[in-house]
Amino acid sequence: MMKATSLREALTLAVPHLAAHPDALHVFVDEGNVVGTGARTLGFEYRYTLTLIVTDYPHSSDTIVVPVLAWLRTNQPDTFTNPDKREDAFKFEAEILNHTTVDISIKLKLTEQVTVKVEGAGYQVEHLPEPVNADDDPASWRPA
Numbered sequence: 294m295m296k297a298t299s300l301r302e303a304l305t306l307a308v309p310h311l312a313a314h315p316d317a318l319h320v321f322v323d324e325g326n327v328v329g330t331g332a333r334t335l336g337f338e339y340r341y342t343l344t345l346i347v348t349d350y351p352h353s354s355d356t357i358v359v360p361v362l363a364w365l366r367t368n369q370p371d372t373f374t375n376p377d378k379r380e381d382a383f384k385f386e387a388e389i390l391n392h393t394t395v396d397i398s399i400k401l402k403l404t405e406q407v408t409v410k411v412e413g414a415g416y417q418v419e420h421l422p423e424p425v426n427a428d429d430d431p432a433s434w435r436p437a
Contacts, residue, residue: 294322294339295420296403300364304345307360310352319346323400335409335416345399354387354397361399369403370423378402 301320305311311318325341347357365372365383372382381402388396410417 294325294341294405296368296405297322297343299368300343300345300361300401303364304357304360307363308356310350310356311347317348317350319348320344321346335411337407337409339403339405339407341403343401343403345397345401347397347399349390349394350397351394354385354395357397357399358385361401365401367425368423369401370425372401 297320301318304318305315321344323342323344325339328338328340330336330338345361350357361383369382371378373379384400386398390396406421408419408421410419
């Protein structure tokens with residue numbers, strides 16, 4: 294599940310507090326399943342809920358939510374484009390710890406499409422990138 298690592302890296306780059314305190318960011322894969330494509334290959338799709346927990350966070354939740362949205366725009370675009378998915382694709386909870394810090398939990402419904410080809414006595418496995426709509430340049434969702 295490559296998206297978990299990708300999102301962790303994106304948040305660490307985008308949020309200075311997480312870069313300085315990497316132990317404050319916890320990433321879990323929950324409720325995962327593997328769905329075969331039904332084709333004549335071993336190709337499949339990972340489907341899971343990615344849970345992010347940021348502990349003792351002293352800044353606005355916006356500084357976490359916006360980079361997650363930017364990451365989703367590129368890495369799970371159907372979160373925005375599919376009306377059936379966008380209502381449930383991003384959920385959160387927060388525990389207000391005191392006047393200055395909060396624990397934030399974010400749950401994202403993610404998928405990863407994987408192709409598998411038989412190669413000799415083994416397999417060649419490739420995680421496919423998300424489709425990109427040429428009219429919606431993901432670069433426009435990053436800060437200038």
